[in-house]
Amino acid sequence: xxxxxxxxxxxxxxxxxxxxxxxxxLPVLSLSLGPKRPTFRKLSPYESGMTPIGEAQRRLPVKxxxxxxxxxxxxxxIILLVPWAVSxxxxxxxxxxxxxxxxxxxxxxxxxVWKKGVLEWD
Amino acid sequence: xxxNLVEFLKSLVSLTVFDYVRQVWGDTPGVEIVLxxxxxxxxxxxxxxxxxxxxxxxxKVIARIQxxxxxxxxxGRYGLLxxxxxxxxxxxxxxxxxxxxxxxxxxxxxxxxxxxxxxxWAVMPFAPGVIGVDLNVGVFYVMAVSSVSVVSLLxxxxxxxxxxxxxxxxxxxxxxxxxEVPMILSLLIPILLARSMSTEQIIAxxxxxxxxxxxxxxxxxxxxxxxxxxxxxxxxLEAESEIVAGFHVEYGGMxxxxxxxxxxxxxxxxxxxxxxxxxxxxxxxxLENLVIGDMEIGRLLGLIVFFxxxxxxxFIFIWIRGTLPRVRVDxxxxxxxxxxxxxxLVLILVVAILDKLAGGAGIWTRTVxxxxxxxxxxxxxxxxxxxxxxxxxxxxxxxVMTRRELASAPAEVTVSSH
Numbered sequence: 001x002x003x004x005x006x007x008x009x010x011x012x013x014x015x016x017x018x019x020x021x022x023x024x025x026l027p028v029l030s031l032s033l034g035p036k037r038p039t040f041r042k043l044s045p046y047e048s049g050m051t052p053i054g055e056a057q058r059r060l061p062v063k064x065x066x067x068x069x070x071x072x073x074x075x076x077x078i079i080l081l082v083p084w085a086v087s088x089x090x091x092x093x094x095x096x097x098x099x100x101x102x103x104x105x106x107x108x109x110x111x112x113v114w115k116k117g118v119l120e121w122d
Numbered sequence: 123x124x125x126n127l128v129e130f131l132k133s134l135v136s137l138t139v140f141d142y143v144r145q146v147w148g149d150t151p152g153v154e155i156v157l158x159x160x161x162x163x164x165x166x167x168x169x170x171x172x173x174x175x176x177x178x179x180x181x182k183v184i185a186r187i188q189x190x191x192x193x194x195x196x197x198g199r200y201g202l203l204x205x206x207x208x209x210x211x212x213x214x215x216x217x218x219x220x221x222x223x224x225x226x227x228x229x230x231x232x233x234x235x236x237x238x239x240x241x242x243w244a245v246m247p248f249a250p251g252v253i254g255v256d257l258n259v260g261v262f263y264v265m266a267v268s269s270v271s272v273v274s275l276l277x278x279x280x281x282x283x284x285x286x287x288x289x290x291x292x293x294x295x296x297x298x299x300x301x302e303v304p305m306i307l308s309l310l311i312p313i314l315l316a317r318s319m320s321t322e323q324i325i326a327x328x329x330x331x332x333x334x335x336x337x338x339x340x341x342x343x344x345x346x347x348x349x350x351x352x353x354x355x356x357x358x359l360e361a362e363s364e365i366v367a368g369f370h371v372e373y374g375g376m377x378x379x380x381x382x383x384x385x386x387x388x389x390x391x392x393x394x395x396x397x398x399x400x401x402x403x404x405x406x407x408x409l410e411n412l413v414i415g416d417m418e419i420g421r422l423l424g425l426i427v428f429f430x431x432x433x434x435x436x437f438i439f440i441w442i443r444g445t446l447p448r449v450r451v452d453x454x455x456x457x458x459x460x461x462x463x464x465x466x467l468v469l470i471l472v473v474a475i476l477d478k479l480a481g482g483a484g485i486w487t488r489t490v491x492x493x494x495x496x497x498x499x500x501x502x503x504x505x506x507x508x509x510x511x512x513x514x515x516x517x518x519x520x521x522v523m524t525r526r527e528l529a530s531a532p533a534e535v536t537v538s539s540h
Contacts (some may be wrong), residue, residue, distance in 0.1 A: 010155070011255040012244050015162040019240040022166060022381070023233040027217065030376030034216045043221040046371050057280065057288065064292050067455070071299040074463070078306050082262060082469070085314040088474065089481070096478055103471055110464065114298040119450035119459045 023084055077106055138251075138418055150470050165254055166245050173386045174205045180440050187444035194319075215375035220283060223372065227281030232373070232380035235274035239384040241267045242391050247321050249404050250411070250425035260321040261313060264395065265306050268350070268388070272298050272525040275359070275369050278381075283373035290368025293451060294359040302453055304462040311339035312399045313491075326516060330489045333400040336473065338496040342466055347392040349454070351385065353439060355446040356454060362377035393435035397428060401435075404428040456504040460510075465503045472499055 045052050084091070084099055091098075113119065133142035140157050147153050152343070178193065178201065185192025198205025219228055244254035245263055257263050272295055279291020293517050313319055314326035315335060324332075333340045349356040360368040370381045400421060404410050404424035410422040472495050480491045 005422070006538040008257065011158045011162055012241070012257075014155075015160050015166065015241060015244050015254065016237070018159075018162055018166050019138050020233075022170065022240070022487070023236040026376050027184045027229070027232070028234070029317055030213050030215065031215045031217045034375060035389075036216065038216075038218060040221075042246060043218060045143070045220050045282070046366070047223065047285065048366075051286075058285075059284065060292055067300060070459070071303065074303045078310075080259050081307070081310055082313070082319075085310045085470075086317060086319055088314055089317055093478070096474060100471065103467065107464075107467060110467070114460065119456070 063121060070113070070118065073109075126527045130155065132417065135417075135422065138421060141251075162244070162254055165246075166240050169240055169243055169387050172384070172390065172506045173383050174209065175210075176386045176390060176436070177205045177382075178202060179436075180443075183437070184444045187441070212376050212379040217375050217377070219478045220256075220372045222283040224281040224457045225285070227277040228372070229281075231274045231278035231281060232377045232384075234277070235271050235384040236380045236387075237474075238267050238270035238274065239391070241369070242388065245321050247325060247393050247403055248399060249421045252421060252425065254323060256320055256322045259316060259319050261309055261319045261324070261399075263303075265309070269298075269302060271388070272302075273382070276348060278373070279369040282369070284372050286366045286371045289371050290359065290366075292373070294352065294369055296451075297352075297356065297358055297454060301346045301349035301356075301462075303341055303467045304458060305350055307466040307470060308339045308342040308346065312468055314470070314473060314477065321398055321403075324399055325405060326498065328402040329485055331400060331402040335489050335492045336369075336400075336496055338469055338500045339466075339494070340396070341500075342462055342469075343400070344396060346462065347396065348439070348442065349394055349458075351439075354388060354443040355449050357448055358454060361403055384489040389439060390432070390436055393439060394432045396435050397431035401431045403431070461503070461507055465499065467497050468503075469496070470495075471531070 080102070081099075084095065088095065130139070130142060133139045140161070143157060160289070182192040182201070191206035193201030195201060195204070196207045219225055242264055245257055245260040246254070247253040275291050275298070279287045279289075280292075282288070312324055312332050315332060316324040318324060318327070341358065348354075352359040358368075360370070370378055373381060384529045404427050406423075406427040409427060410420045410424035412423055473492060476491050476495045477488070481490045483491075
């Protein structure tokens, strides 16, 4: 059984190998075909033609972090929903009722998040 | 059974060549591995070559929409070889890594994004039996692999040592991560209706295409697919007028080309996925099972049907790009979190309840019930959005009015002082 499962994924392993080969081939080709004349100006990061000021890797607004946390919350919800959707009919009425309760709590939490203003971008 | 060239060519035309090879050389593991390798080689070569055609198509269509002619020099009147020339040009460009860049992250990002774009095609059913591998978690596999591109964008933005790139990358990640939620939630509805995640079985379940059964889910999936692939009106990832080119400012030559390639491959994949999940894939009134004489012509017809559907969707992608302007970041995120996500959450519950209620009924009853359910959810959502938009507009107008009063007040003071 376990063996069977692994064999199903063999084409994906092969495709992964081929994709890796192609993905490495393209930059290697360009490296070998193109010229190589680096200069100081050419290598400096683009900043509208000016000399770059300060570090580029700086701190960022917290709103991006908020989006990430929201995404994780929803992703956990989705992880639960996916197997439920597949075995929906087998679970019967109990499965539907359980999911309704869970979704009710989840939507309640979502509404609270909305009201708190987490979804505002500015 | 021995090898026969005519039979081999016949099976090649009807796309049953793998079955033929299995008949001739037996069904041993060695043969299977060779067939697997040939199969995925065909799929990945197809992906890389079709991009050349896709770019040409996009430039030509956009040009026509904008009342231009488009490429018409390289390769005859229609500029068919323009993209080939562009690829050669990109390949002979200098390969540079900007000073201060994180070398590993900078060089790894285009690799991973291309690999993810190619890997997704493993579960795409082109025709009956013509599929890389029919995983029983097919759609889930697509979700998993497609989210790798988020990591690539972050690597590219962080590794470039460029402020535009970093800002672009964070914006892109916020956008992709947000729109992944409604996309996966709307993908759950075909899964729920077909009771399987395997792409082949979802097609098999579509005696009535799911676009008729679940039009709202199809629409939401289409919108989030637009956002996931970063196409207009959601092309904030590479908003040229704001952050130059976003996460790939510092990329040039073939590395830039790889980002471009990945974008086109995944856009075509999303069109194909839409065709598979909502339009019935290669099915078209039983055409895919047609047999003429001893030729199984069905598979070839199925392939053609699938391509027609996929390119119709792809054409709509291009059409939208040629028509709509770009949205703002706050509009983009508000639309997602305050409209798409709640609507999809409710829609899943409605579809589940209706499916339970009409479970035993015939296919047409179920279709009508689901269609009505979708329609009601859609109309209610639209009405709520209309009200919210009206309220928002009133607030904005009130704000403009107060600002005007404030601006005109000192003027009166100066007049009265004379």
